[in-house]
Amino acid sequence: MNVLIITGGSKGIGKGIAEYYAANDYLVYSLSRTKSNLKKCEEVEVDILDLPLAEQKLNYILHKIDFNYVDKITLINNAGRLGKIASLGNLNASDIDTSIKLNTTVPLVLSNLFIDATKDLKSEKQIINISSGAAANPYVGWSVYCTSKAAIDMMTRTIALEQEGLANGVNCMSIYPGVVDTNMQTQIRSTSIEDFKNVDRFIGLKQNNELYTPEYVGQRIYEMDHGQQLNNGDILDIRYK
Numbered sequence: 001m002n003v004l005i006i007t008g009g010s011k012g013i014g015k016g017i018a019e020y021y022a023a024n025d026y027l028v029y030s031l032s033r034t035k036s037n038l039k040k041c042e043e044v045e046v047d048i049l050d051l052p053l054a055e056q057k058l059n060y061i062l063h064k065i066d067f068n069y070v071d072k073i074t075l076i077n078n079a080g081r082l083g084k085i086a087s088l089g090n091l092n093a094s095d096i097d098t099s100i101k102l103n104t105t106v107p108l109v110l111s112n113l114f115i116d117a118t119k120d121l122k123s124e125k126q127i128i129n130i131s132s133g134a135a136a137n138p139y140v141g142w143s144v145y146c147t148s149k150a151a152i153d154m155m156t157r158t159i160a161l162e163q164e165g166l167a168n169g170v171n172c173m174s175i176y177p178g179v180v181d182t183n184m185q186t187q188i189r190s191t192s193i194e195d196f197k198n199v200d201r202f203i204g205l206k207q208n209n210e211l212y213t214p215e216y217v218g219q220r221i222y223e224m225d226h227g228q229q230l231n232n233g234d235i236l237d238i239r240y241k
């Protein structure tokens with residue numbers, strides 16, 4: 001039995017991933033604030049910004065799974081937010097805090113719990129972090145987002161190093177999904193040029209039909225995952241892989 005636990009499976013990229021894995025006979029659990037009738041998935045309603053509750057829900061899922069039958073288990077840290085798009089100096093503390101918490105703290109907390117709860121499981125185990133090209137390239141107006149994604153990549157590299165010597169180690173990878181047609185892109189395109197000087201590039205990508213669909217990204221990640229293309233510590237961009 002193959003198992004996927006994903007944050008933010010209700011919409012966008014997470015939905016594309018959850019439904020593609022479920023269609024390929026994975027047992028899929030999604031953690032998000034809203035449910036969206038995902039095909040063949042169990043949806044757990046939770047605001048993962050509430051850290052004790054997020055841990056409780058992940059524990060609930062992990063205890064439902066009979067580890068005796070698990071061949072492979074994957075946690076995908078996908079839920080994320082851009083926050084307000086504007087240069088630093090024009091943001092408020094609460095928005096900064098929420099973005100760092102959702103994009104960085106929550107993946108650290110859930111990965112910590114996942115690694116501990118599966119430490120005696122000898123099956124294949126992995127954590128995939130949905131990162132972004134913004135981890136490696138600064139964009140004016142995205143300081144908090146870029147920072148949070150750079151942190152996720154460092155988390156990937158550190159987990160990989162910590163786990164590589166262990167007998168039952170967890171593999172950890174970051175994946176950049178490209179520019180994908182989701183609510184996050186709608187938010188980007190609706191930002192004023194004063195707050196986001198690159199807005200025209202993103203409007204152009206949409207007008208020229210150059211955005212990936214979430215379904216395509218779900219399929220590509222599944223294929224990379226099952227085509228021996230993911231190695232411990234990898235930081236991969238699906239556009240170039």
Ligand SMILES: NC(=O)c1ccc[n+]([C@@H]2O[C@H](COP(=O)([O-])OP(=O)(O)OC[C@H]3O[C@@H](n4cnc5c(N)ncnc54)[C@H](OP(=O)(O)O)[C@@H]3O)[C@@H](O)[C@H]2O)c1
Nearest residue numbers: 008010011012013032033034048079080179180182183184
């Ligand atoms: N779209 C792109 O072009 C792009 C590019 C690079 C990287 N990414 C990354 O891809 C990931 C997914 O982005 P997306 O574009 O698919 O965004 P999206 O369409 O806005 O979806 C975000 C997902 O996260 C969930 N979520 C948000 N806040 C949550 C919370 N507090 N508790 C639980 N779930 C929460 C949402 O579910 P609910 O609303 O139901 O809670 C939703 O399922 C993010 O990490 C993003 O940084 C996206």
